[in-house]
Amino acid sequence: MHSEVMPPSQLLAAFVREHPRVFVLTGAGVSTASGIPGYRDAGGNWQRKPPVTHQEFTGNEAMRKRYWARSLLGWPMIANATPNPAHEALARLERLGHVGQLITQNVDGLHQRAGSESVIDLHGRLDQVVCLDCSAIHPRSSIQASMLNANPGFATGAATVAPDFDAFNARDCALCGGMLKPDVVFFGASVPRPRVEAAFEALEEADAVVVVGSSLMAYSGYRFCERAHAAGKLIAAINHGRMRADALLHLKIDADCGAELTAIVGQLAH
CATH class of the missing domain: 3.40.50.1220 (TPP-binding domain)
Known part of the structure; x- marks a missing residue:
């Protein structure tokens, strides 16, 4: 060196x-x-719980709802970053x-x-959402608006009480009803x-x-x-x-x- x-x-x-x-x-x-925030500390170790895997997201409805609920709350930080x-x-x-x-x-x-x-x-890019069934690409902004409408009060209530992830209404593809996923490579995927x-x-x-x-x-x-x-x-x-x-x-x-x-x-x- x-x-x-x-x-x-x-x-x-x-x-x-x-x-x-x-x-x-x-x-x-x-x-x-x-x-x-980054994922790892100066030693290369996880700073917090490892991200959800592709297998967890696609194979576990409860995990998928939890992901989208947390993403609903976290997306403004990404969208407003400069x-x-x-x-x-x-x-x-x-x-x-x-x-x-x-x-x-x-x-x-x-x-x-x-x-x-x-x-x-x-x-990939977090500002895009892909349908795993028909491959349609949706703007994240439109999915965010749809989730806010389908879960009234969730974004404000989560700041004061423990959120009810099981009751969260994750959205499906408006074109085919298929499963939506952020258009990013999750851990465990290629x-x-x-x-x-x-x-x-x-x-x-x-x-x-x-x-x-x-x-x-x-x-x-x-x-x-x-x-x-x-x-x-x-x-x-x-x-x-x-x-x-x-x-x-x-x-x-x-x-x-x-x-x-x-x-x-x-x-x-x-």
Whole structure:
């Protein structure tokens, strides 16, 4: 691993200069400054109960109702979140020609809202809901309104009393009556193969990899570092704490990703 003999932002700016087209891989740490909590602590361990799995969601009606009830309460936090300096800096790096492809493990859509264009949403988008029967895509905003109408008082009552998840009215597809699911990859499910292949193709064309705000504990993201390392491509990272890919890194900066990326943009823009 590279020895830090210069300020961290100068090290990473030099890394990007030496590798003009980078493959950027982002995780939950990019969005925490936007008010969206991450899943893991600095040691790579779960900070709270692990998320519901695909199998639990599709095979257990009570679990599905509980998910949608909690999602009804939590969606405004996602919908109202705004891009932070990390998102904005990555969008600026793309406009400067340094980012060939950005792969995000996040499902909040904040990279696109910040202006990034070459984005692959590896795990999908929470602002879309898919029908598992007819494959129709519904805007999350319309499903949110439908659930609020079907569960009057739930959003306000849940703040004062223990919610009755069993009585929650989860909505079905308005087109076919099928099961609705957020259009994201739940734990226990696989990323759609065409999405993975598109990311691998972008990785092949890149000069190097920069990981931002991810411990890479999930293999869905870690595999890109595995592939890059096998191909002899150098990997740099900005992330707090332990990473699954620590042994593969050429450069690691344990710091706030927004501040570091903003500093890097300032150096590369001149």
